[in-house]
Amino acid sequence: MVAVAKLTPQKIAATEARLEGATLPEGAGWARAAREAALERLRATGLPARRDEYWRYTKPEPLYELPAPRAAVFDAGGEAPVFGEIDRVKLVFVDGVFDPDASDEPSLAGVEIARLSEVTQADIHWAKDLFGVLEARGQSPVPRPLAALNTALAPDGVVIRVTGKAEKPVSLIYLHRDESSDAMLHHLVRLEPGAELTLLENGPAAARFNKVLEVDVADGARFHHVRAQGRDHERLAATHIFARLGQESTFKSFTLTANGRLTRNETVVEFTGDDAVAHVAGAAVGDGDFHHDDTIFITHGAERCESRQVFKKVLRGGAMGVFQGKILVKPGAQKTDGYQISQALLLDEGSAFRAKPELEIYADDVACSHGSTTGAIDETLLFYLRARGIPLEEARGLLILAFLAEAIEEIEDEALAADITARLEAWIRRHRRAG
Amino acid sequence: MLEIRNLHVKLEEEDKEILKGVDLTVEAGRVHAIMGPNGSGKSTLSYVLAGREGYEVTEGEVLFLGQNLLEMEPEERAAAGLFLAFQYPVEIPGVGNMTFLRTALNAQRKARGEPEISAADFLKLVREKARALKIDADMLKRPVNVGFSGGEKKRNEILQMAVLEPKLCILDETDSGLDVDAMRLVAEGVNALRSPDRGFLVITHYQRLLDHIVPDVVHIMADGRIVKTGGPELALEVEKNGYADILKEVA
Ligand SMILES: Nc1ncnc2c1ncn2[C@@H]1O[C@H](COP(=O)(O)OP(=O)(O)OP(=O)(O)O)[C@@H](O)[C@H]1O
Numbered sequence: 205m206v207a208v209a210k211l212t213p214q215k216i217a218a219t220e221a222r223l224e225g226a227t228l229p230e231g232a233g234w235a236r237a238a239r240e241a242a243l244e245r246l247r248a249t250g251l252p253a254r255r256d257e258y259w260r261y262t263k264p265e266p267l268y269e270l271p272a273p274r275a276a277v278f279d280a281g282g283e284a285p286v287f288g289e290i291d292r293v294k295l296v297f298v299d300g301v302f303d304p305d306a307s308d309e310p311s312l313a314g315v316e317i318a319r320l321s322e323v324t325q326a327d328i329h330w331a332k333d334l335f336g337v338l339e340a341r342g343q344s345p346v347p348r349p350l351a352a353l354n355t356a357l358a359p360d361g362v363v364i365r366v367t368g369k370a371e372k373p374v375s376l377i378y379l380h381r382d383e384s385s386d387a388m389l390h391h392l393v394r395l396e397p398g399a400e401l402t403l404l405e406n407g408p409a410a411a412r413f414n415k416v417l418e419v420d421v422a423d424g425a426r427f428h429h430v431r432a433q434g435r436d437h438e439r440l441a442a443t444h445i446f447a448r449l450g451q452e453s454t455f456k457s458f459t460l461t462a463n464g465r466l467t468r469n470e471t472v473v474e475f476t477g478d479d480a481v482a483h484v485a486g487a488a489v490g491d492g493d494f495h496h497d498d499t500i501f502i503t504h505g506a507e508r509c510e511s512r513q514v515f516k517k518v519l520r521g522g523a524m525g526v527f528q529g530k531i532l533v534k535p536g537a538q539k540t541d542g543y544q545i546s547q548a549l550l551l552d553e554g555s556a557f558r559a560k561p562e563l564e565i566y567a568d569d570v571a572c573s574h575g576s577t578t579g580a581i582d583e584t585l586l587f588y589l590r591a592r593g594i595p596l597e598e599a600r601g602l603l604i605l606a607f608l609a610e611a612i613e614e615i616e617d618e619a620l621a622a623d624i625t626a627r628l629e630a631w632i633r634r635h636r637r638a639g
Numbered sequence: 640m641l642e643i644r645n646l647h648v649k650l651e652e653e654d655k656e657i658l659k660g661v662d663l664t665v666e667a668g669r670v671h672a673i674m675g676p677n678g679s680g681k682s683t684l685s686y687v688l689a690g691r692e693g694y695e696v697t698e699g700e701v702l703f704l705g706q707n708l709l710e711m712e713p714e715e716r717a718a719a720g721l722f723l724a725f726q727y728p729v730e731i732p733g734v735g736n737m738t739f740l741r742t743a744l745n746a747q748r749k750a751r752g753e754p755e756i757s758a759a760d761f762l763k764l765v766r767e768k769a770r771a772l773k774i775d776a777d778m779l780k781r782p783v784n785v786g787f788s789g790g791e792k793k794r795n796e797i798l799q800m801a802v803l804e805p806k807l808c809i810l811d812e813t814d815s816g817l818d819v820d821a822m823r824l825v826a827e828g829v830n831a832l833r834s835p836d837r838g839f840l841v842i843t844h845y846q847r848l849l850d851h852i853v854p855d856v857v858h859i860m861a862d863g864r865i866v867k868t869g870g871p872e873l874a875l876e877v878e879k880n881g882y883a884d885i886l887k888e889v890a
Pocket residue numbers: 650657675676677678679680681682683684693726
């Protein structure tokens with residue numbers, strides 16, 4: 205249960221204003237109860253306000269107020285889209301609406317793929333046990349109202365059940381075409397014991413995007429996730445990943461964010477089985493009117509689990525970066541190995557980084573460490589590179605990429621890592637200092 | 640090839656003059672050694688030649704192959720053929736040794752209007768030079784100088800020099816921190832580069848290195864000036880008697 209302080213009248217008003225006229229998606233089937241429960245959770249906590257401790261560094265209102273702020277569609281020119289060379293099963297959404305014609309046939313050995321809007325009409329047990337369930341678990345001890353809003357209202361999403369080792373990734377492609385689109389998607393992924401899947405996501409999705417991904421990783425299963433959030437300069441995004449990890453399972457998630465006016469990426473991981481591994485990493489690069497917030501919450505509720513958080517941000521032109529990362533070690537979660545690093549490279553004085561690392565430990569035999577740094581490019585290293593003939597901007601680019609390396613190294617697949625690196629190199633080239 | 644005339648340098652941040660009128664000429668095909676007490680300004684001279692920030696030239700000029708060196712960016716100096724083997728090579732986490740070297744070589748080639756080297760040719764070139772310096776493949780794969788021992792860093796400087804094939808090689812105490820065998824390797828590396836169109840400026844405290852890299856000219860630097868110039872015998876004299884006699888003599 206969520207313990208809530210009494211809501212302020214403003215909060216109630218803001219929440220009701222958002223819900224006014226909103227109706228639960230049609231034909232909700234069995235999901236109706238889950239959606240209504242989510243609405244209740246939402247009303248109990250209210251939508252976030254800047255005064256909430258959890259939103260101290262990021263302004264939440266633009267992420268839910270109506271109407272959604274417009275966002276121009278970014279023209280990538282002739283540049284090939286990310287993951288273009290990767291063999292994958294593509295599922296395309298345009299402004300949050302599934303486009304079957306642009307998508308591949310969703311057939312992949314050992315993997316069942318369906319749409320949330322269809323699944324909720326059928327009696328599918330595992331989906332019932334997942335939809336809104338991990339989200340609800342993730343509401344405590346910190347409420348995540350935008351995720352509850354999503355469970356209540358998101359009309360569609362992808363539902364994936366993995367029973368074997370998927371031979372290629374499932375790739376969700378989010379296209380943004382409408383300047384005023386306000387999209388919500390809710391995805392479910394269930395990996396049965398020993399199953400393996402790589403999930404790719406890319407694209408800006410909409411002018412404003414609210415997405416929830418619930419991932420249930422059963423014993424011995426492995427889940428890899430690589431996403432590249434779209435480059436539209438003005439788009440807004442609030443995303444949540446809720447993951448539950450069984451015994452000896454693996455969860456690895458990497459996010460590249462380039463551009464975007466406002467992004468809040470929350471990842472909530474809970475270890476429920478022993479000897480599991482969770483790595484959550486991100487590289488965010490922003491120039492100008494760019495606000496990027498990574499908020500991570502890892503709960504160690506089992507023994508001998510390893511968690512790693514590696515977050516790097518490169519900020520210039522007045523860009524703002526935020527990191528809130530928590531490791532909670534519950535009583536009895538002995539031999540927990542928790543690591544967290546968040547670093548920002550500020551390319552000018554107008555940019556800023558706020559970090560709030562937190563450890564809360566109720567077991568005595570654990571190894572947890574965290575660190576956070578903010579700095580500029582090291583002039584000594586820069587001179588060394590230049591003294592070998594590497595021109596200034598190219599040398600700066602090498603050092604920026606070097607700064608991001610620790611996060612990129614979290615991507616296990618070499619081809620995916622190379623693709624992400626190429627995106628970052630392109631960003632660095634485009635955002636070189638003039639003169 | 641290098642002409643330094645009456646070079647005065649102070650720190651940008653504070654009013655401290657470090658080089659107080661250095662005159663020095665290095666001709667192509669010759670090896671010049673600079674010796675001198677700690678703090679006399681040897682590294683400062685090498686940094687100013689390489690173009691490091693933080694120094695202000697208050698007087699004098701430096702010509703390198705006829706160009707006004709002091710007006711060039713560090714990368715332009717490198718592309719023109721100036722190379723400094725650093726007294727303290729830096730570690731660059733996240734930048735692979737091979738990537739670094741290839742980027743540097745291609746940047747220099749590009750600046751000179753030459754075509755880039757192919758990946759295969761580059762690999763062959765580096766492997767060959769690394770073998771001579773006994774730098775193993777594993778070191779090449781690591782980030783630049785990260786986790787290298789002091790001696791390994793110095794050998795890596797010489798590897799870079801061998802690959803980049805500069806016209807003027809400035810070595811700032813490349814011998815310090817090297818064991819006897821490593822010193823021989825480094826000296827062989829340097830000697831392999833000796834040619835009629837390449838000049839050397841070797842900063843060292845010890846005669847040891849000069850046994851292997853025999854200099855044509857030896858300079859003594861003290862308090863920001865070249866106070867004495869002679870042949871190889873000058874280094875032997877320093878080795879035997881220290882600087883006291885020389886400094887007294889020129890005082
Ligand atoms: N950035 C700096 N800030 C303050 N003092 C400096 C700086 N750079 C050089 N100096 C001073 O200038 C003088 C010359 O230093 P330099 O490093 O050039 O000497 P050196 O001849 O190379 O000595 P060594 O033989 O010990 O390497 C020293 O007194 C040193 O402390």
